Amino acid sequence: MVTYTSALVTGASSGIGQSLARRLAEEGADVVVVARRGDRLESLAEELRGRYQVSVEVLTADLTVPEELAAVAERLTDPDRPIDLLVNNAGAGSRPPRPLADQPLEYELGKVDLNVLAPLRLTHAALSAMIPRRHGGILNVSSIAGFLPQPQGATYAATKAFLTSMTETLYCEARTSGVHATVLCPGFVRRGEGGAHGGTRSIRLPEFVWLDRDEVAREAIAAVRSGDPVCIPGRHYRAAVKLSRILPRSVSYRVFERLWGR
Numbered sequence: 001m002v003t004y005t006s007a008l009v010t011g012a013s014s015g016i017g018q019s020l021a022r023r024l025a026e027e028g029a030d031v032v033v034v035a036r037r038g039d040r041l042e043s044l045a046e047e048l049r050g051r052y053q054v055s056v057e058v059l060t061a062d063l064t065v066p067e068e069l070a071a072v073a074e075r076l077t078d079p080d081r082p083i084d085l086l087v088n089n090a091g092a093g094s095r096p097p098r099p100l101a102d103q104p105l106e107y108e109l110g111k112v113d114l115n116v117l118a119p120l121r122l123t124h125a126a127l128s129a130m131i132p133r134r135h136g137g138i139l140n141v142s143s144i145a146g147f148l149p150q151p152q153g154a155t156y157a158a159t160k161a162f163l164t165s166m167t168e169t170l171y172c173e174a175r176t177s178g179v180h181a182t183v184l185c186p187g188f189v190r191r192g193e194g195g196a197h198g199g200t201r202s203i204r205l206p207e208f209v210w211l212d213r214d215e216v217a218r219e220a221i222a223a224v225r226s227g228d229p230v231c232i233p234g235r236h237y238r239a240a241v242k243l244s245r246i247l248p249r250s251v252s253y254r255v256f257e258r259l260w261g262r
Contacts, residue, residue, distance in 0.1 A: 011090030094153035115159035134178030
């Protein structure tokens with residue numbers, strides 16, 4: 001069982017990121033919380049300090065702005081304040097859902113900046129500090145969309161496929177250096193502020209489909225501590241991913257065209 005005493009969490013102001021920061025603080029880790037909304041981060045920091053008596057550092061940053069992304073990367077490499085666990089949670093979804101040809105190019109490129117380039121830059125920075133210490137971990141928050149075709153969410157699904165593949169490869173590359181990598185691949189998650197993570201459109205879904213964000217965070221941190229490379233919360237989502245690997249691709253295409261292409 002791996003122990004991490006400090007963590008940096010991006011996208012910590014709401015949703016899964018906020019739940020991950022809370023879970024880490026509850027388990028005794030000092031936390032650096034990163035997001036664009038400084039007021040929400042300050043409120044979260046006050047809560048975590050008071051409830052769990054841990055150190056919480058607030059770092060307000062927009063990870064699509066190169067200078068602000070560089071500042072977060074620099075924090076990860078500070079030798080006097082080492083970070084044991086990097087949590088790349090910040091990301092952009094697929095709203096409004098549209099075919100790729102109908103989306104503004106700049107909007108799609110923005111997803112690539114936040115979902116691919118930012119976690120790649122931060123992961124590289126973290127590795128440069130963790131590998132010499134032979135201790136550290138990286139938790140990348142992806143999605144089951146990375147395993148499946150997603151009409152009307154092409155760029156989102158592609159960015160998540162990148163993140164999943166990068167993390168699984170990193171798991172193979174870095175574990176002999178004392179650095180562990182886990183990718184979290186949730187499905188539909190209730191964010192707790194009236195929204196949802198993992199979807200591309202406003203549709204009615206059965207209640208069993210939805211995951212609780214705090215339970216997702218609990219499973220993710222347990223997977224990190226156990227050294228698991230992939231965490232897919234929810235038995236129905238694990239079954240869906242396994243089924244997608246068994247079915248002929250032509251069948252998968254028809255299924256997801258019917259599900260998302262309407």
